[in-house]
Amino acid sequence: MNTKGFLYGLRQSMTIGVGYAPVALTFGILSLKSGLTVWESGFMSLFVFAGASQFIAIQLIGQGATIWVIGITTLIVNIRHILMSFSMIRFFSGISLGKLVLLAQGITDESFVLNSKLLEEIPTSEERSKVALGVNLGSFSFWVVFTFIGAWLGNKINIIFSGFDFALLALFIVLTISAVNRDNLLTYLIAGLFAVFFRMLIPGKAYLLLSVILASALGAWVGQRKRAN
Amino acid sequence: MGIEIIKIIMLMAAVTYGARVLPFLLFRNKKIDGFLKSFIQLIPVALLATLVIPELILSSNNDLTLYNPFLLTGILTFIFAKILPNLFLSVLFGMIVFWGFAKII
Incomplete structure (x- = not known):
């Protein structure tokens, strides 16, 4: 039997990398404009590794916001990661704490969605953890390296190929095809409706967390009732 | 490096990593059943929908x-x-088509 491991995960992460590279480049370039140095910019990507919150943070830093405002804003934007790692536990029963603590840093919207698809098809926890490590480390490396490159190049380059704006969205759309089935279609549609509704209603990124929780809970509740009958 | 920026980065990292690692620490090797199991299995599709649908039909305003x-x-x-169910080719296709449409529309 063919076993899938770290290298398989790393190869799969290239798709995320194509989407991350231009975004990270842009982050590097913009962070210098907000007054960060190359190292500060790179270290933010290394330690935080959460795109949306980083863009918001450099904007706030540029405006002279206090550390607490930035901290609370980051929490609001990134609290949804709780849901993602909560959802991933089912793949990793019996995996050592040391490995889990390492895997945790690599959890993003993109790596989570890709892992949720890939790991479903892999039989053992041990293999799953290796593949996930490859996906996460690959995505992480793209993000950090291209932040540094962006910050080093500073204002010397212009990204003119607008196709990069669609890269991550395309990834999500392709993954939708294999992720959505008859059992979870309802949850998908409700989540989409909620997301549009809440985004028009509430400023910021809170709509993400809210829609995911409500739609998953509703979908689970409906599913339980169906099974009970 | 500025001390203030380092503090900001560390606080951001703590908050974000906390959200990532907490469920691993709390629920490691715990059996999850019933409603909670259905709930966590539905999170990926729900997240996909919230990431995709608004981007497709809402403008930046x-x-x-x-x-x-x-x-x-x-x-x-x-x-x-x-x-053509190929992840890489499909993403590449999306990027090129988007580039084309963005020029026209």
Whole structure:
């Protein structure tokens, strides 16, 4: 039997990398404009590794916001990661704490969605953890390296190929095809409706967390009732 | 490096990593059943929908628009990936088509 491991995960992460590279480049370039140095910019990507919150943070830093405002804003934007790692536990029963603590840093919207698809098809926890490590480390490396490159190049380059704006969205759309089935279609549609509704209603990124929780809970509740009958 | 920026980065990292690692620490090797199991299994599709649907039909000012390069490219990418289920080629296709539409629209 063919076993899938770290290298398989790393190869799969290239798709995320194509989407991350231009975004990270842009982050590097913009962070210098907000007054960060190359190292500060790179270290933010290394330690935080959460795109949306980083863009918001450099904007706030540029405006002279206090550390607490930035901290609370980051929490609001990134609290949804709780849901993602909560959802991933089912793949990793019996995996050592040391490995889990390492895997945790690599959890993003993109790596989570890709892992949720890939790991479903892999039989053992041990293999799953290796593949996930490859996906996460690959995505992480793209993000950090291209932040540094962006910050080093500073204002010397212009990204003119607008196709990069669609890269991550395309990834999500392709993954939708294999992720959505008859059992979870309802949850998908409700989540989409909620997301549009809440985004028009509430400023910021809170709509993400809210829609995911409500739609998953509703979908689970409906599913339980169906099974009970 | 400025001390203030380092403090900011560390606080951001603590908050974000906390959200990532907490469920691993709390629920490691715990059996999850029933409602909670269905709930966590539905999170990936729910997240996919919330990441995709608003981007396709809402403008950056949150106005509802159907004639925009995101929705048109999204539909074509979906069809392309249905016919040719290859992750990398489909993403590449989406990028090129979007580039084209963004020039026209």
